[in-house]
Amino acid sequence: MKDKIKIFLDSDLLEKYLLGTTNNQEAMQVERYIAMYPEVRKTYDELQDNLEAYAKLHAIKTPDGLKENIVALIKAENTGRRNYFRYGIAASIAILIFAGSSYFFWDQNQSLQEENTIVSNKIKDLEENMREQLEDVRNQFIVLQNPQTKKYNVKGNKKAKELKAVAYINPVKKLSYINVSNLPKLPEDQCFQMWTEVNGKLVNLGVIKQATSQEKLLAMPYSDHAVGYITIEPLGGNDTPTVENIVANIDY
Known part of the structure; x- marks a missing residue:
């Protein structure tokens, strides 16, 4: 046992422990030996006293005014922190303002883009509508002025004796129009509706309005x-024609 203690004391583990340079395993060994063996405990206490004496002997006197300098530095640091805190707050507010303004302009930009898209779509719709109207006017002119256009007078049956219309058919240009020149007066809950059967399929051409019946041709x-x-048909038109309410036939 004494050989074991002697080997331990001859090592530098106690000195390293006092200086705090041992690893976890070495520290646990030193603490275990100090607790178990009085000889090791005595040596440890002597080394600790010697280390304290050496530290006091070689201690450096505190420079004059060091305390005042430290206090001044602390105050300056606190002032700096307060200023930094203020600057931090100001910077944070600036960041928030910038972020808010950025979002505002971004939102405004998004709104402008949406409005621009809506306007662009409306312009496209207007252009398409105008193109269709111009195409329709051109076709009407062709039908009315072309000598190959055939005219068919349309008269109403006994349910609508006053109904008068003219159908214009151009087999060369393959265009068909009708001009309803007169419509009998109907009850307020009824209307005239036009249909055409093409290749076995029935096509709804819409309601014929009295106010516009003489203004333009209906394609x-x-x-x-x-x-x-x-x-x-009932006011507003119907999805399918009411056969018993047919008032005029147009064969071409």
């Missing part, structure tokens, strides 16, 4: 040997 889908109808 009809062209087909060889097509058949058209004018019916009396």
Whole structure:
């Protein structure tokens, strides 16, 4: 046992422990030996006293005014921190203002882009509508002025004796129009509606309005040997024609 203690004391583990340079395993060994063996404990206490004496002997006197300098530095540091804190607050406010303004301008930009898209779409719709109207006017001119256009007078049956219309059919240009020149007066809950049968399929051409019946031609889908109808339907029009309310036939 004494050889074991002697080997331990001859090592530098106690000195390293006092200086705080041992690893975890070495520190645990030193603390265990100090607790178990009085000889090791005595040596440890002597080394600790010697280390304190050496530290006092070689201690450096505190320079004059050091305390005042430290206090001044602390105050300056606190002032700096307060200023830094203030600058930090100011910077944070500036960042928030910048972020808010950025979001505002971004939101405004998004709104402008949306409005621009809406306006662009409206312009496109207007252009398309104008193009269709110009195309329709051109076709009407062709139908009315072309010598190959055939005219068919349309008269109403006994349910609408006053109904008068003229159908214009151009087999060369494959254009068909009808001009309703007169419509009998109907009850307020009824209207005239036009249909055409093309290649076995029934096409709804819409409600014929009294106010506009003499203002322009109504386009009809062209087909060889097509058949058209004018019916009396509930106000607003119907999805399918009411057969018993057919008031005029248009064969072309």
